[in-house]
Amino acid sequence: MVNRLRAAVVKVFSAKHSLTLPTAALNYIEQVLQENDVPEEEWSTGLELWAREYLKGEESSSLVSLPALKKAYEILQLGVNDNDDMLDPSEVNIETHFSVVDAFDMPAVHFEAVRGGFTTSKNTPSLAGQASSRAAFLRERWGIIKEIILRNENFTPPAIAGHDRDNYLKLTSTRNLLGRVGQLFLLFGMLSRDPEGRLCLEDGEGRVRLDMDDAVPGEGMFTEGCMVLIEGEYTIDETIRVLAMGHPPSEKREVARSLHGHVDFLGGGAISLKEEQKFLPTVAVNTQVSFVVLSDVWLDHPRCLPALRKMFEGYAESVEFRPMAFVFCGNFSQKGWETEEGLKRYSNGFNALTDLLVSFPLLQSSHFIFVPGPLDPWSSSTLPRPALPSLLSARLKQRLPNVHFVSNPCRIRYFGMELVICREDLMGRMVRNLVGVKDVKGADMKRYTILDQTHLSPLPLSVRPTLWEFDHALRLYPMPSALVLADKYERYELTYEGCHVFNPGRFVGGGGEGGEFEWSMYYPATGRSERMCVFVVLPHFNLRHFGLVDDVDVTLTMCMAWKGIDSVRKVLDRIFADC
Incomplete structure (x- = not known):
């Protein structure tokens, strides 16, 4: 019976849905079916529902993870599906969904540029911090924004080669500037100062000085420490003559949540x-x-x-x-x-x-x-x-x-x-x-x-x-x-x-x-x-600067949502009419 059960699991998960089952996941599926005494004729139906629910999850991947598999099973136990997953608002206690998060209680979530995702550190953050942390948090900030830029529609050409590919933007690193004098480049990095105090652009691979005489800034404020996109010409002096400077594109919350919804940021x-x-x-x-x-x-x-x-x-x-x-x-x-x-x-x-x-x-x-x-x-x-x-x-x-x-x-x-x-x-x-x-x-x-x-x-x-x-x-x-x-x-x-x-x-x-x-x-x-x-309005308040009267003895008064001095005049007029 065990061999038939395992064959049924492999047939649905691996053969039909192209999922790889580690030993722990395979054992968990067999354990659930055996503990619940599921008849053999219902194995295929139950496994099919389980596999589909797993693929709907935010943490689904071709290599089945045990936590995601358990979560899919819990959802099936609750009987929630696409047709009835909307809750009755009158039955929800909003207090249970309200919380205040202190900055020092947030998990230390770090960005890994290699895999383009977030991981939670196992080490507790320190107020003093290690020397390596000094550069690490700036690299993470640079890496997050670079991923956003590369996902932007202006930087993602179609996979199929064609004439339109030339119309898309392409980033160049500071390391690839050498020997390319007189060419125009689009660079991304952080505005900083070199040891001589000159303005430069710094990315993950190096640094280049900036000539801002002809620069045209875009929308927003540009300060030292900002991550910016710069378009300019590489000169014989090994500097970039900046022609245009702008902030990187933003990414809507819905897009980021669809990519990293499984990460516990708070x-x-x-x-x-x-x-x-x-x-x-x-x-x-x-x-x-x-x-x-x-x-x-x-x-x-x-x-x-x-x-x-x-x-x-x-x-x-x-x-x-x-x-x-x-x-x-x-x-x-x-x-x-x-x-x-x-x-x-x-x-x-x-x-x-x-x-x-x-x-x-x-x-x-x-x-x-x-x-x-x-x-x-x-x-x-x-x-x-x-x-x-x-x-x-x-x-x-x-x-x-x-x-x-x-x-x-x-x-x-x-x-x-x-x-x-x-x-x-x-x-x-x-x-x-x-x-x-x-x-x-x-x-x-x-x-x-x-x-x-x-x-x-x-x-x-x-x-x-x-x-x-x-x-x-x-x-x-x-x-x-x-x-x-x-x-x-x-x-x-x-x-x-x-x-x-x-x-x-x-x-x-x-x-x-x-x-x-x-x-x-x-x-x-x-x-x-x-x-x-x-x-x-306190007693004996001087109202001459409103152009009304001299000192008037009035009681403490309140008006909510006033928009300007005209509204103030109207309320005070009513007060004086009653005096």
């Missing part, structure tokens, strides 16, 4: 593209789910806590649109912690915030996420940054159930969606280290630079140091569903290749005795964000 288990699509109706139906994102929440500012109270009151009264998560990004003090009595201000501010949050029981089902800013303790110039210290977070964690003090950057996982949150004054650093820029809007410049570079910090280590062995936590590949770039730069929002990018703006407004406090709300169902704000 920890907690990989979600295949098939499983992700199964939850799309659930995400679309839950239109009330939202994430509130605030930046520069200065707890020691006299108007910050009153504004937060008004904001919480508005959400507590709104049953249908109560946010699932509140994301507070630093800095949490105006002057940082290193000044005189700095830690005391931080401690008093978080104690006051704790008392404020406890006074709203209706909001305690929400998640409260705290991301440190550049000046928060313990301030460090490296990325990623650890969470705020326990002396500030302990009391808040004791009083509220769903509090997360996480690193900068951090990530939110909601079903198959990924929201990256980074609090960094990035625009200023990039402007100070420009190599070239085209005259476009600031938000567009940052969008092209960050997403096309697949990295949160496309700057040299001398400008923005990073922890070498935690560079994978700064990676933006696969492209996230949304990216929060909390910056002291002005607020903006835009969508690029399906990724929604926005800066919530500074929560604490400008000068004066009153002011506007703005933030953003992100809706996963639509993949869009919305500007929200409160306007706080």
Whole structure:
């Protein structure tokens, strides 16, 4: 009987579907059939269903792996097929599909250029890092983007030779430039400086100096540390006379997920593209789910806590649109912690915030996420940054159930969606280290630079140091569903290749005795964000700069989602009409 069973397995898997069965896989199939007492006449039918389900999986290959084989068997046991794999949205508990990921908890996933895929390191990353890690993370970053370029339609000629093949682009390495003076080349590499301080292009095989006198930059900002495509002429001086420079093409999240859906980038288990699509109706139906994102929440500012109270009151009264998560990004003090009595201000501010949050029981089902800013303790110039210290977070964690003090950057996982949150004054650093820029809007410049570079910090280590062995936590590949770039730069929002990018703006407004406090709300169902704000008018607020009246004694007032000064005038007019 054993010989007949093995012959049936080989006939279906190997002869019919051209699959190679290792001994472990073959033994597992025989074990399952024998333990379940499957009749001999049903062997072929059951094995055929098993083989087809295996081939549908994200991890399927001609050499059958035991984990993928077991996963296919589990799916067959659950009775899920192509016709009923969509779940009933009303039966899904969305809380079980929500998680906050700290940068230091993410698995160390490394890119292997030889096989063009990702592997998870068995070694635990170190804060100090080995010397080999210094160059390894840059090679990985270069290798990932190069694979994206080579998959782009402009770089993939048809397999059949023809006249059209000459119209496709081809990359040349720096090593292949020697002896080819006067020819035009397209190169890909990182902008850097040689020991003499001259600008050069560096790839995995060498380095060449750049002559930027005739260069025409493309869209976006170009800084040292950026990976760029350069078209230019190789000169007798062994330099490239740059004619055009541009950012590499980006790759949509769906394309990257279809290639690497089996890789667990965030920890907690990989979600295949098939499983992700199964939850799309659930995400679309839950239109009330939202994430509130605030930046520069200065707890020691006299108007910050009153504004937060008004904001919480508005959400507590709104049953249908109560946010699932509140994301507070630093800095949490105006002057940082290193000044005189700095830690005391931080401690008093978080104690006051704790008392404020406890006074709203209706909001305690929400998640409260705290991301440190550049000046928060313990301030460090490296990325990623650890969470705020326990002396500030302990009391808040004791009083509220769903509090997360996480690193900068951090990530939110909601079903198959990924929201990256980074609090960094990035625009200023990039402007100070420009190599070239085209005259476009600031938000567009940052969008092209960050997403096309697949990295949160496309700057040299001398400008923005990073922890070498935690560079994978700064990676933006696969492209996230949304990216929060909390910056002291002005607020903006835009969508690029399906990724929604926005800066919530500074929560604490400008000068004066009153002011506007703005933030953003992100809706996963639509993949869009919305500007929200409160306007706080304190007693005896001087309103002359609005062109209205002198000092007027009015009560504390709030207006949400104001778009400009005209709306402010209308609300104040109503206040004065009642006075």
